Amino acid sequence: MLRVRDLSISIGTPTESLDIVSSVSFEIERGEILGLVGESGCGKSMTSLAVMGLLDKGGPWVRTGRVELSGFDVINSQPYQRVEAGHGGIAMIFQEPMSSLNPVMKVGDQIEEAIAVHQKTSSARQTLKARELLEMVRIPDAAMQLGAYPHQLSGGMRQRVMIAIALACQPQVLIADEPTTALDVTVQAQILSLLRELCDTLGLSILFITHDLGVVAQLVDRVAVMYAGRVVETATVERVFAYPAHPYTEALMSCLPDPGHWKQRLTTIPGQAAKPGQVRNGCAFAPRCRYAVATCVDQAPPCATLFDNHRVLCHFPRGVTA
Amino acid sequence: MISVISSFLIPFMRRPIAAVGLGILVCMIAAAILAPILAPYDPSKIEPIVRLLPPNAAHWFGTDQFGRDILSRVIYGARLALLIGIGVVSFALITGVPAGVLSALYPRFGSIMMRLIDVLMSFPALLLALGLIVILGRGVTNAILAIGVVYLTTTSRITYGLTLRLRTETYVEAASSMGAGAVWTIRKHVLPNLISPLLVQASFVFAFAQLSAASLDFLGLGAPPEIPSWGNMLADGRIFITRAPWLLFFPGFAIAMTALSLNLVGDALRDLLDPRFREMLNGNRR
Amino acid sequence: MSSYAVHRISAAVTTLAAASVIIFFFIHLIPGDPLYVLLGDVATPDQVDALRTRLGLDQPIIVQYFRWLAHVARGDLGTSIFFQTPVLHVIRDGAETSILLASITMIWITLIGVPVGAIAAMRHGSWLDQALSGVAMLLASVPTFWVGLYLILIFAAWLGWLPSSGYPSIFEQGGLANLRYLLLPSLALAAPNAALILRLTRASMLDVARADYIRTARAKGIRPMRVILRHILRNALLAVVSAFGFTFAALISEAVVTETVFALPGIGQLVVQSILRRDYPVIQGIILMTVVLYLAVNLMVDLCYRLLDPRVELA
Numbered sequence: 002m003l004r005v006r007d008l009s010i011s012i013g014t015p016t017e018s019l020d021i022v023s024s025v026s027f028e029i030e031r032g033e034i035l036g037l038v039g040e041s042g043c044g045k046s047m048t049s050l051a052v053m054g055l056l057d058k059g060g061p062w063v064r065t066g067r068v069e070l071s072g073f074d075v076i077n078s079q080p081y082q083r084v085e086a087g088h089g090g091i092a093m094i095f096q097e098p099m100s101s102l103n104p105v106m107k108v109g110d111q112i113e114e115a116i117a118v119h120q121k122t123s124s125a126r127q128t129l130k131a132r133e134l135l136e137m138v139r140i141p142d143a144a145m146q147l148g149a150y151p152h153q154l155s156g157g158m159r160q161r162v163m164i165a166i167a168l169a170c171q172p173q174v175l176i177a178d179e180p181t182t183a184l185d186v187t188v189q190a191q192i193l194s195l196l197r198e199l200c201d202t203l204g205l206s207i208l209f210i211t212h213d214l215g216v217v218a219q220l221v222d223r224v225a226v227m228y229a230g231r232v233v234e235t236a237t238v239e240r241v242f243a244y245p246a247h248p249y250t251e252a253l254m255s256c257l258p259d260p261g262h263w264k265q266r267l268t269t270i271p272g273q274a275a276k277p278g279q280v281r282n283g284c285a286f287a288p289r290c291r292y293a294v295a296t297c298v299d300q301a302p303p304c305a306t307l308f309d310n311h312r313v314l315c316h317f318p319r320g321v322t323a
Numbered sequence: 324m325i326s327v328i329s330s331f332l333i334p335f336m337r338r339p340i341a342a343v344g345l346g347i348l349v350c351m352i353a354a355a356i357l358a359p360i361l362a363p364y365d366p367s368k369i370e371p372i373v374r375l376l377p378p379n380a381a382h383w384f385g386t387d388q389f390g391r392d393i394l395s396r397v398i399y400g401a402r403l404a405l406l407i408g409i410g411v412v413s414f415a416l417i418t419g420v421p422a423g424v425l426s427a428l429y430p431r432f433g434s435i436m437m438r439l440i441d442v443l444m445s446f447p448a449l450l451l452a453l454g455l456i457v458i459l460g461r462g463v464t465n466a467i468l469a470i471g472v473v474y475l476t477t478t479s480r481i482t483y484g485l486t487l488r489l490r491t492e493t494y495v496e497a498a499s500s501m502g503a504g505a506v507w508t509i510r511k512h513v514l515p516n517l518i519s520p521l522l523v524q525a526s527f528v529f530a531f532a533q534l535s536a537a538s539l540d541f542l543g544l545g546a547p548p549e550i551p552s553w554g555n556m557l558a559d560g561r562i563f564i565t566r567a568p569w570l571l572f573f574p575g576f577a578i579a580m581t582a583l584s585l586n587l588v589g590d591a592l593r594d595l596l597d598p599r600f601r602e603m604l605n606g607n608r609r
Numbered sequence: 610m611s612s613y614a615v616h617r618i619s620a621a622v623t624t625l626a627a628a629s630v631i632i633f634f635f636i637h638l639i640p641g642d643p644l645y646v647l648l649g650d651v652a653t654p655d656q657v658d659a660l661r662t663r664l665g666l667d668q669p670i671i672v673q674y675f676r677w678l679a680h681v682a683r684g685d686l687g688t689s690i691f692f693q694t695p696v697l698h699v700i701r702d703g704a705e706t707s708i709l710l711a712s713i714t715m716i717w718i719t720l721i722g723v724p725v726g727a728i729a730a731m732r733h734g735s736w737l738d739q740a741l742s743g744v745a746m747l748l749a750s751v752p753t754f755w756v757g758l759y760l761i762l763i764f765a766a767w768l769g770w771l772p773s774s775g776y777p778s779i780f781e782q783g784g785l786a787n788l789r790y791l792l793l794p795s796l797a798l799a800a801p802n803a804a805l806i807l808r809l810t811r812a813s814m815l816d817v818a819r820a821d822y823i824r825t826a827r828a829k830g831i832r833p834m835r836v837i838l839r840h841i842l843r844n845a846l847l848a849v850v851s852a853f854g855f856t857f858a859a860l861i862s863e864a865v866v867t868e869t870v871f872a873l874p875g876i877g878q879l880v881v882q883s884i885l886r887r888d889y890p891v892i893q894g895i896i897l898m899t900v901v902l903y904l905a906v907n908l909m910v911d912l913c914y915r916l917l918d919p920r921v922e923l924a
Contacts, residue, residue, distance in 0.1 A: 055827060059734075084830040093828045100821040103840055104920055105847075114839075115829040150919045163825070170829060340743075442627040445900050445907075449862030450880070454896055457884055458638045530750065537752050538866045542881050557755065561870075564758055565766045575755035583750035590746075 002206050003174045004028045008066030010051050021061060021277040022048055022230040034200055034207040036221035040274060044230040045210045049176045053093050054079040084118055092167035096179040098159035102151035108162050109147030115169035134165040139195060157188035176208045193220050214257060226250050229275040229285040236311040246307060246318040248290045344587025351581050355401040362395035366551045375567045385569045397573050399551040404533055404581055407467055411532035412525045414471030415478040423482025424513060427490060440476050448473045456544050466545045470535045474528045481524055489513055519596055526589030530582040537578045553578050613915055621908045628900050633674050635893050646889050649690035687890035696894035706776050706875035710791055711860055717799035718806055726810025727842060733815060748804035753863045757797035757870040764793060774872035794871045798863055802856050809852055813845035847918050854907040861899055
């Protein structure tokens, strides 16, 4: 349904550019949740904004790539342009529910605004639909909350409103950029279960961006791991946790504290993530990889496909005997 | 100290407009200080023979109705402008900053003080200055005092707000939990952080003081007529506006350029600052 | 009435009360016997005695204050030394000119400042934006009376299109056509203030445009113009509206000089002339009325602000 191919995002001028996201490819099928995982600064938010068409003019720009929504390439088109062309398809929710809603507009009006863009119905029907959406995202007392202002709602409720607005855009794909990071754990669980339910009932595809592996384990079907602007591993969530093939993923997994042993030393990955432009040839992770050899430093790693569509960007994927 | 100064200069080099502003300001200060050397004639010398001459080779800015050279009067006028600017800014800072800081650190004193400031601010700026002039009488010192009172209100308000913000900063809380006394806190934490925003505020106050003082002079309620003042020159030249338009141009231009340069400098400084302080500095009075 | 409104109104009233104390003391702070300050040097002994009893000058100062307050509440602001008529009448005569001037000026400020500022923000970084910002910066720095003098020179003296001074009342003679007497003064007065509003609108819009909720609005697929008007401008105007109160105060101040330049028979010119004539009762009366007006305008702006920004609870 959503196919991203070779997406590269650069900064600088067209003649002198520096990639901050390189050749990112992934796909999400209908009704599937893909988790895009990585540490801060690895480029996952940038990727999602590029897919959505929300990169600001004057900032990082798309150098190459295709973003196919049900077959149509919508790369570099802004949301309103996509609506005009008839491919509404993608909606997005963001990390900070506190600041992501217009403070002087009633919540109901903001939802109706989205409805009005994507459907041609009367004002009365819009209000009705807005109420239905609020009910769908499990906001109690929906009819009254339509007239509420964002500052009158809690963080969790605001995030639900964001989801309702996203649904009003009748999307095939929902991009969720760390929607629960700013919320406390109990609320987080509710939002995650809501997203799962929407996915199951509406057949919505979700691109879920996060740095929290716990959330990944709970919610997603497949995982794409990003490091230094590249997708280094893509697999089902079970395989990523049980048989991580990329050394970075493996290291991430080993960083997770084991709830069984409570007197352990926490492991970390030594070194720091590569900055854009630091890596000329060779693998971006090589400086920090415990298995790195000369080939890793000299040559860019190929994208190998292990079974069950498990892709790895590595010369020597783990768990595969040479 | 050197590093502080140079860290301020660098952004001016980057922004041409701000550099222009700084340049104009430096010219004006130079004119004020070097007036006796720069001015071609004695500004008070009356020479009826050459009265009301348009700009020419001998008198670059022309002459006024008494035959006085306008260029010299404009240069000497810079002295008064500088004096007023420094006087008003100093007064506003010396009275306003302690008032603001103490009000923020001692809430009970603060609530009374800030109410008082509110009351003063309910008088429109020029009217407050005029009222004080009526009580004190006209003259340069009284003008500085009157305008100074007007701007002490904004300065104390801004200092109050800034200090309040600083007080809730965690590092201040940490310091006081370690036993730091009030004076120590003020010296080490509050004052250093106030320098930058207050410098910006000082630029704007300097600019507004020019305009206020010029207005007072123009109305005949500021500097006495024997002192060369840009505002006085405009008042004197008013009746000749049709016959000798150049009489009004140069002093007014001087006022505008001085105020403009300070506004540019203040803007450039403000753009450097921590964004959270920028909000507080936006509420200036004229 | 909401608690916010009650709170704001009571704050305004207490400020006014405190200011009235200062204004009351104004007469006493002027060097000289208050009696002669109020009556002028040519007062007859009878007038002096009458005033002494009226003011109750033998009573403690607190009582004098309340007596004064009682007179003020009844509309009695004293007698003008120069005109020998009640101060209130003198002020009333000048009110028409000043109120009209202020209103027309506010219209210019809003109609020019806000849209131009918005355009500059929308074309941020372009040469148009830089030019507009530069002009605004320049206009904000020039003295209004200088602008006024040159407007007179160009439009009245050279071109002869508009009158240079004076203002015949539109009620007594001439009708609305006499508003042209206020055109140049209002432009001179509007120039620096419109420039400030322009810069404020521009800055506010640029600030709001960076907010997260604007990104949400774009993500919804709303057309750019609607995003600008309904979301960016709408939020940016909050800062502009709250500046109106103090813009009004600046207007009052600068009107004093502008009326002098254009010889308009308004309150501003009255204040200056009264200062030169030592007509203290009039000066006191004008200051009082101005403070009342300013506090009232501020109060109205505050209450209206609440309508625009639902986040505002108790200040």
